[in-house]
Amino acid sequence: MIQTENLCKTYNDLMVVKDLNLKVEKNDIYGFLGPNGAGKTTTIMMLLGLVPKSGGKIYLLGNEMKPNNVELKRKIGVVSENQYFYRDMTASEYLNFFGEIYEVENRQKRIDKLMSAVGLEKEKNKNLGAYSKGMQQKLAFVKALLHDPELLILDEPVANLDPTSIKQIRDLIEEEHEAGRTVFVSSHLLSEVEKLCKKVGIINQGKLLAEDNMDNIKRKLSDTVTIRIELNQEAQNLEPVLSNLPFIQGFQCKENKIEVQLKTDRDYRKDLSEAIFNSGYIILSMQAKEMSLEEAFITITQQNISLLTDRGNGQ
Amino acid sequence: MANQGRITKILLKRDLLYSLYSWGYYGVLFVSFFASSFILKNFLDGIREDDILVSAFPLNYPLYITIIIISLYLVLISAISISREREQGTLEVLFYGPVTSKNFLMAKFWKDFFLGVISLGFTAVYFFLVSFFTNLGFTPGLVRALIMGVFLISCVVSFGLFISSLTSRVRSSVITLIAVFGAFLAIQFSYSTLLGLEKESLPTSLFYIRETLQLVFKGINWVSPFAYLSRGLDSVLLDNWSLFFTNVLYCVVYVTVFLSLSIYIMNRRGVKA
Numbered sequence: 001m002i003q004t005e006n007l008c009k010t011y012n013d014l015m016v017v018k019d020l021n022l023k024v025e026k027n028d029i030y031g032f033l034g035p036n037g038a039g040k041t042t043t044i045m046m047l048l049g050l051v052p053k054s055g056g057k058i059y060l061l062g063n064e065m066k067p068n069n070v071e072l073k074r075k076i077g078v079v080s081e082n083q084y085f086y087r088d089m090t091a092s093e094y095l096n097f098f099g100e101i102y103e104v105e106n107r108q109k110r111i112d113k114l115m116s117a118v119g120l121e122k123e124k125n126k127n128l129g130a131y132s133k134g135m136q137q138k139l140a141f142v143k144a145l146l147h148d149p150e151l152l153i154l155d156e157p158v159a160n161l162d163p164t165s166i167k168q169i170r171d172l173i174e175e176e177h178e179a180g181r182t183v184f185v186s187s188h189l190l191s192e193v194e195k196l197c198k199k200v201g202i203i204n205q206g207k208l209l210a211e212d213n214m215d216n217i218k219r220k221l222s223d224t225v226t227i228r229i230e231l232n233q234e235a236q237n238l239e240p241v242l243s244n245l246p247f248i249q250g251f252q253c254k255e256n257k258i259e260v261q262l263k264t265d266r267d268y269r270k271d272l273s274e275a276i277f278n279s280g281y282i283i284l285s286m287q288a289k290e291m292s293l294e295e296a297f298i299t300i301t302q303q304n305i306s307l308l309t310d311r312g313n314g315q
Numbered sequence: 316m317a318n319q320g321r322i323t324k325i326l327l328k329r330d331l332l333y334s335l336y337s338w339g340y341y342g343v344l345f346v347s348f349f350a351s352s353f354i355l356k357n358f359l360d361g362i363r364e365d366d367i368l369v370s371a372f373p374l375n376y377p378l379y380i381t382i383i384i385i386s387l388y389l390v391l392i393s394a395i396s397i398s399r400e401r402e403q404g405t406l407e408v409l410f411y412g413p414v415t416s417k418n419f420l421m422a423k424f425w426k427d428f429f430l431g432v433i434s435l436g437f438t439a440v441y442f443f444l445v446s447f448f449t450n451l452g453f454t455p456g457l458v459r460a461l462i463m464g465v466f467l468i469s470c471v472v473s474f475g476l477f478i479s480s481l482t483s484r485v486r487s488s489v490i491t492l493i494a495v496f497g498a499f500l501a502i503q504f505s506y507s508t509l510l511g512l513e514k515e516s517l518p519t520s521l522f523y524i525r526e527t528l529q530l531v532f533k534g535i536n537w538v539s540p541f542a543y544l545s546r547g548l549d550s551v552l553l554d555n556w557s558l559f560f561t562n563v564l565y566c567v568v569y570v571t572v573f574l575s576l577s578i579y580i581m582n583r584r585g586v587k588a
Contacts, residue, residue, distance in 0.1 A: 050407065050410055050586050070414075076411070082404060084405050085408075
């Protein structure tokens with residue numbers, strides 16, 4: 001759906017995007033993450049042909065993207081970070097204007113359907129100058145979906161929204177994904193990306209540091225896995241046993257709870273359970289503490305860890 | 316191709332209606348008619364005092380004033396038309412879809428052109444009424460000046476769009492426009508001043524400056540839309556058909572060159588402010 005090959009962008013000798021190789025498959029919800037100034041919006045602008053690239057190639061929907069490839073642009077819906085409207089128009093006039101540009105069939109019916117899906121059906125005759133931030137964001141979604149695009153490109157779609165609006169927009173994105181659309185979401189709101197996306201790409205200083213599905217990224221980043229265990233009695237006598245186990249990197253005990261850091265070269269949970277049981281303890285619960293996307297993101301961007309995918313490593 | 320024309324038409328319709336519903340346009344028309352009425356009144360007072368009028372084109376001078384005021388308005392609104400959409404971000408939103416620099420720019424050109432043509436329509440009605448009430452002749456020269464006005468307006472608009480394609484914000488467009496016309500006037504004034512001096516009395520340095528200014532002035536005559544305005548209206552006064560059609564041809568070439576340059580710059584410059 002989206003593929004870039006060594007995509008580059010240079011502004012006055014400053015390289016803001018460096019040899020970017022993205023791959024978004026059909027029907028993915030792909031999270032494009034990066035701190036401010038990482039090159040996310042520049043990449044999106046290049047994908048849309050709005051900023052000329054300095055090098056590399058872009059393929060969208062199987063075709064090479066050229067700046068004035070209008071037929072390709074017809075198949076893409078875009079929601080940008082900031083909403084720009086003709087403030088002299090009503091929502092209905094605005095959508096009709098774009099509906100006419102995109103040659104949307106049964107335009108009025110489609111507008112009514114989408115406006116009611118985002119809860120704006122009663123506001124359609126309101127002037128856009130009077131729309132709140134949340135209403136503007138929802139309207140931008142309606143505009144992006146108006147022509148039934150195959151690919152949705154969303155740049156910070158829930159930034160500056162209240163929790164209710166965030167939920168509505170998230171539900172809408174999930175619905176559109178279920179309807180078969182490919183969604184490319186650029187965001188710095190990691191919790192939202194974590195809820196929405198199956199696959200992520202992490203960019204920093206114009207370079208793609210990691211691209212994989214969420215679980216693999218977390219797993220690759222961590223050389224230990226933390227296990228939380230609840231025992232039937234206080235764990236003080238267990239400390240010498242745990243210290244002698246070679247696969248344990250560290251542990252903390254507090255009353256009947258212990259937190260153990262295990263090596264990740266293989267699954268040591270069975271070995272750990274046996275060691276605890278043999279010491280006369282009964283395990284009431286055992287839970288692996290997962291690394292959050294936020295932790296993974298911070299680790300990757302702060303250390304610039306290059307966890308490029310197998311494809312990126314040329315394997 | 317047909318589809319691109321369709322998109323240009325949609326953009327043109329929105330922009331034209333927006334402009335026709337704004338007060339600014341009618342305000343400028345009022346000012347231009349007021350200025351020409353003022354000149355006409357002085358003219359008629361002169362006739363009353365001297366009891367004689369010898370002129371082949373009695374209404375042409377007030378008409379030129381009207382055309383100049385309308386042209387100034389058109390060059391200003393076309394100079395801010397792209398930069399305003401760039402600044403407000405609406406250009407970016409349009410370009411997410413199947414809109415290209417070419418059909419966006421053509422829509423802007425036709426919008427300002429039609430605004431100019433509608434103004435000339437109002438102007439024709441106004442001067443017809445003036446002619447009817449004052450018995451000053453609505454001459455064929457006046458009709459020719461109005462026809463020439465259509466081509467001159469297209470030059471003015473394409474120059475304004477060229478300035479707008481270069482700039483990111485409304486303020487920078489206005490400043491650039493004023494700076495460019497200020498520079499044109501300053502060069503013209505300096506050249507005229509030096510031309511008034513005897514060639515023999517000029518020191519060598521000033522002589523070379525004058526020669527350089529002459530070259531620059533010749534260049535400006537091809538670049539400034541108001542030079543075309545002046546030449547075009549002169550061809551009407553001289554009643555020279557060959558000069559008239561030559562000026563029309565110059566205008567067509569000028570518009571083609573400046574619109575092509577504007578499209579090229581828009582493609583290079585992108586949509587961001």
